Amino acid sequence: MKLVILGAAESGVGAAILAQQKGYEVFVSDKGVIQPHYKAMLDAHGIGWEEGQHTTERILAATEVVKSPGIPDTAPIIVKLHAQGTPVIADIEFAARYTSAKMLCVTGSNGKTTTTSLIYYILQKAGFRVGLAGNIGRSFALQVAEAEEKGMPDWFVLELSSFQLDTMFDFRANIAVLLNITPDHLDRYDFCMQNYVHSKMRITRNQQPDDTFIYWADDEYVPAELEKLPHVQHLLPFTDLPAEGSLGSGVGQSGHDAYGFAPGAVLCLSAPVPFEMPLDELALTGRHNLRNCLAAAMAALQAGVSPEVVRACLHDFSGVEHRLEPVGTFHGVHYINDSKATNVDACFVALKAQTTPVVLIVGGTDKGNDYSALYTLVREKCRALVYLGADNAKLHAAFDALAAEAGIAVADTGSMAECVAACRTLAKVGDTVLLSPCCASFDLFQNMADRGRQFKALVSAL
Template sequence: MKRIVVLGAGESGAGAAVLAKVKGFDTFVSDMSNISEKYKNLLKKHDISWEEGKHTEELILNADEIIKSPGIPNEAPIIQKLKAQGTSIISEIEFAGRYTNAKMICITGSNGKTTTTSLIYHIFKSAGLNVGLAGNIGKSLALQVATEQHDYYIIELSSFQLDDMYNFRANIAVLMNITPDHLDRYDHNMQNYINAKFRIAQNQTQDDAFIFWNDDPIIKQELSKHGIKAQLYPFSAIKEEGAVAYVEQHEVVINKPIAFNMEQEKLALTGTHNLYNSLAAGISANLAGITKDDIRKALSDFKGVEHRLEKVARVRGIDFINDSKATNVNSCWYALQSMPTKTILILGGKDKGNDYTEIEDLVKEKCSGLVYLGLHNEKLHTFFDRFGLPVADVQSMKDAVDAAYKMAQKGETVLLSPCCASFDLFKSYEDRGEQFKKCVLEL
């Protein structure tokens, strides 16, 4: 019997283990951290052996194939040993793709992918299609393939997930944008990160679709290098050569494959970045044959994504906005650009090789104060202190909210848009956002 070892027992790993077990493999799960009760119970239910707090080499190095959770870096000692002996290492998505004939709509990009993924899922679900939500959000794709049957999967893919995908094919691939992110995982080499993003199109055929932002300078520059065979569907904010979707005279227009239009003011999501999300989602739904009326309705009644420019409360005339999902500088740029008032910006966390130059002008224009939230704020001080804005140094969310509240004037906004990963002080960006909301509501 072929032996599969799953490294990491979060949503991705536990789901992959269940699928491996269901398909008759000798399955073992190993996690260097503690496994949550939720996933322990799932593994026990399916009679899957597991260990936590360690990687026992004799139980791992004998695997025929490894399914690696995306959070485990290639530099991890156990990964290096597996690679040295030539063991196949794949992602949960790659593994799950072997066992389903469902249509795969896959979304990646440095920013906007969660909102776009959620919006596409909302359109498909609202239209009555049998659809699953997977990848970085939703339930594990492997678990759904093991226990449910869907005709479509809408999958958000990070660069880490794409790194370990080889034969998986996206029927519709969406590349929102590429800006510097996760460079600490890519040897601080931007080209390595770009190549990871373009893997989303690597197995596409001429029967498939590749949707991308037409004005992204990196995508434009790289497009011809990657031998993309799929039909191209570029989108843009305004009508320009090549774009199949754009806004013209306050109307959203999609030209291919079926002509579609709706009034821009009826879109549920506002702001330029959300226009791109809506255009990419509209093209995806159009390609899937969803009716114009269903697309219009879903684009106009979508409720947005938690932790992404989420309005929390207004306290004594000060608005508090949770943008905890802004884990890179470009995401924060979009958030600041959309602020209609002077803003106290809470930023900081685990730096991923960030270059803050991108938000320099917006911080000078929009911000009336800065709160540095992290264990190591030296880089923030070096870059931002010279602007002469009031700053506060904090190492807990309560202190961050309190400091921002003291700095803010009536009519201003407090924005949590950290530019950084959350792992220095929080379990995840969700945990960071939840703590922010809790602290705001206790003011």
């Protein structure tokens, strides 16, 4: 069989190596520039590749195509493949064919990296053989290929984006976690929220009666969508509202300041097994992290981890890079890297958590954002707004009038160096500079990690 891989980054190169191992005739095509270490990996396995173009004839001759999640269905080569009936799938779909490991999958508009990382940490500490992959970590397909010699994990913990879910058809999640659905990537979904909702709900596709679906019960969309999916039978909802005795209830007693409650709160679950833990013992703070901890605890308990191990891990987990990550205090100003905040809701959560005046950095590749949800918080909390992007016109249109009315300073920057310099000028002693961009990073940076690391390097040099 002829398999063509479109996209030669982490997931594509891993899929190519696995495909060759399984006897496929493999060719890799990337319309951009392939990074040198990925070229070296392909060359080491004798896998053919091209960069800077898509050779149409060769791609259309494929029996099946694995495409990078970043390539939309509207791309001309994908349109041609669909027109002739060639299957186009994600690397996740492809790799899952060749593993006997169980799948614990996490999606959501916000919080999925923290929750996925926390679940992986708990399962590791519990002694399971476990792999971390998907939209995080090393290539899922490459890990499956390596397992031929190292041994297959008991579980793969996968962070799944909506783009990955869109091109999965036979994949089955034994435990599926859906944290929330808020507007994101609407430019990819014809600016139709329902299309995006359908994409997220695909995580339940192919679930069997003995599989589990864990979800935030207070989400605006998920409960109604579940009524359309009678095949999803084993439901474990959770909530962060004070509701004693409810299935998966999040908070008992009166609450704790770090999570928006008064002292004395208890994280409490009645399913899949009874579990309680004082909130002031959780390593992660913030209301959004309470939801992440609830979801991770339920998933780990459902996977067979003991309550004692779950409790210990929730107590000492240190968090993930680029998500409300403290960079340090320099010249009396606090700096926080929240580069993972690539949508409005994530920025809202980050801004709401701040207790000092904020210099907020926003900008990048706009995804059809409606910034109006931020207006009240910007007015209440921000001393200044710093726009960071190749084109800041939409940010000016969204925020300049509000800033003028509220006496909030505005700066326009086109590089991280300019941005950090502007922040240093605008911030006063005791303020917080918050990089929480609302937008994708691809206008000025390789990815959100590159954006966050550039920010941290420049801030550390102040």
